[in-house]
Every structure is written in C-alpha cells, then in structure tokens.
Amino acid sequence: MQTATDHLSTTFAALADPTRRAILARLSNGEASVQELAKPFNMTLPAVSKHLKVLERAKLIRRSRSAQWRPCYLEAAPLKEAADWVEQYRRFWEASLDRLGEYLRELQKKEKHNVSKKRNGKKN
Amino acid sequence: MQTATDHLSTTFAALADPTRRAILARLSNGEASVQELAKPFNMTLPAVSKHLKVLERAKLIRRSRSAQWRPCYLEAAPLKEAADWVEQYRRFWEASLDRLGEYLRELQKKEKHNVSKKRNGKKN
Numbered sequence: 001m002q003t004a005t006d007h008l009s010t011t012f013a014a015l016a017d018p019t020r021r022a023i024l025a026r027l028s029n030g031e032a033s034v035q036e037l038a039k040p041f042n043m044t045l046p047a048v049s050k051h052l053k054v055l056e057r058a059k060l061i062r063r064s065r066s067a068q069w070r071p072c073y074l075e076a077a078p079l080k081e082a083a084d085w086v087e088q089y090r091r092f093w094e095a096s097l098d099r100l101g102e103y104l105r106e107l108q109k110k111e112k113h114n115v116s117k118k119r120n121g122k123k124n
Numbered sequence: 125m126q127t128a129t130d131h132l133s134t135t136f137a138a139l140a141d142p143t144r145r146a147i148l149a150r151l152s153n154g155e156a157s158v159q160e161l162a163k164p165f166n167m168t169l170p171a172v173s174k175h176l177k178v179l180e181r182a183k184l185i186r187r188s189r190s191a192q193w194r195p196c197y198l199e200a201a202p203l204k205e206a207a208d209w210v211e212q213y214r215r216f217w218e219a220s221l222d223r224l225g226e227y228l229r230e231l232q233k234k235e236k237h238n239v240s241k242k243r244n245g246k247k248n
Binding site for chain 2: 006008009010012013015016017018021024025028074075076077079080082083085086087088089090092093095096097
C-alpha cells in the first residue's frame with residue numbers, strides 16, 4: 001500500500017521529530033536562515049540541514065533559491081491533510097475523555113461517601 | 125530534545141504508514157483479531173503483528189490480555205494531542221488556500237480578458 005505519492009505518510013514522518021516541529025514553530029513567526037534556525041538547538045549546520053531536507057521533501061518548508069542567504073519559509077498546506085485525517089477520530093477521543101471524566105466523578109463520589117461514613121462512625 | 129516521554133513524536137511516527145492508518149480505520153468500526161486485521165492487506169501474521177506492536181507502543185491500540193483471541197481495540201486519546209498540535213497551523217494553511225484561490229481567480233480573469241480580446245479582434 002506504500003506508494004511514492006503517499007503524502008500523508010511523508011507528512012507524519014516529518015512531524016515525528018521534536019526538532020523538526022520546533023523548526024516549523026519558529027518559521028510560523030516568519031522566514032529564517034539555516035544559521036538562525038540552528039542557534040536555539042545548539043546543533044551543527046549539517047545536522048539542521050538534514051532536518052530541513054526532510055521538511056522540504058515533505059513540502060512543509062520552502063527555501064528561497066534567489067536570495068544569497070536562502071531563507072526558509074513555512075508551507076502549511078500538507079498539514080491540512082494531516083488535520084483532516086486525525087479529525088476523523090475526534091468522536092473517539094472525546095468519548096474516551098468522557099469515560100475518564102465519569103470514572104473520576106465516580107471516584108470522588110466514593111471518596112465523599114467514605115469520608116462522611118468515617119465522620120459518622122466517630123460521632124457514634 | 126528527544127526524550128523518552130516525547131509522546132507526540134511516537135504518535136506521528138506510528139501514523140506515518142498507510143497500513144497502520146488502515147488498521148486504525150478498521151478498528152474504528154469495532155474490535156478485531158490479528159487474523160481479521162491481516163485479511164484485507166494480504167499480509168503475513170508476523171508482518172501485521174509488527175505494525176500492531178508499533179501502534180500498541182504509541183498507545184493507539186490496546187490488546188485484550190484475557191480473551192484467547194486477544195482482540196485489538198482503538199485507543200484514540202493520543203490523537204487529541206496530535207490534532208491540537210496540527211490545529212495551531214490552521215491559519216497558515218487557510219491563508220495559503222486563500223492565496224491559491226485568489227491566484228486562480230486572477231488567471232480566470234486574464235483568460236476571459238484574452239478570449240474577449242480575441243473575439244473583438246475577429247469582429248474588427
């Protein structure tokens with residue numbers, strides 16, 4: 001089932017790294033050079049370049065060919081497909097959060113019941 | 125920055141495979157055994173088991189320990205964190221879709237202009 005055009009897998013694989021996600025977050029504040037991107041990570045330029053190549057292949061960033069310092073820009077379009085895919089499961093995580101909430105309320109109720117039982121026990 | 129508790133990277137990595145996404149889609153219709161999951165993919169059981177292990181480590185599925193056929197269940201909770209992360213970029217992909225729409229409208233306008241110019245040229 002894996003095909004060359006499986007964009008969604010390429011997008012998710014690119015997002016599966018905290019440094020690459022931090023680079024995207026930085027670029028959401030505006031264009032940046034490789035040097036600027038490398039700074040906060042205390043990484044070598046080749047290491048950052050490697051991450052940028054992954055992001056570029058996934059079409060999550062674009063690098064200017066003209067300017068000498070070749071700034072990087074965020075390209076968010078592939079994230080729409082990722083959001084659409086994940087969104088299908090919203091009702092399932094909402095249901096599991098509801099169940100968790102119910103369980104916690106149940107626990108609190110029991111806790112209250114036990115506390116008042118103890119208090120009544122002491123009074124008698 | 126990569127830590128043992130970087131759930132988000134584990135989630136995205138688990139989603140970066142079309143077979144694993146298809147398994148989650150199948151489980152959204154209800155529990156299934158490894159045999160049932162293997163059928164539509166024409167895969168060997170060990171190959172499917174490998175994918176299930178990745179999904180289980182990412183806490184996207186749960187396998188029953190009690191029943192003999194050990195059915196798998198969807199666990200959608202980690203997808204909420206993934207959705208929340210991607211959602212931060214909505215305004216960027218919406219902006220880029222807007223720009224694309226504008227560009228297409230501009231192209232159509234030019235096309236119309238050229239067609240009417242050609243017609244007028246023929247008339248004269």
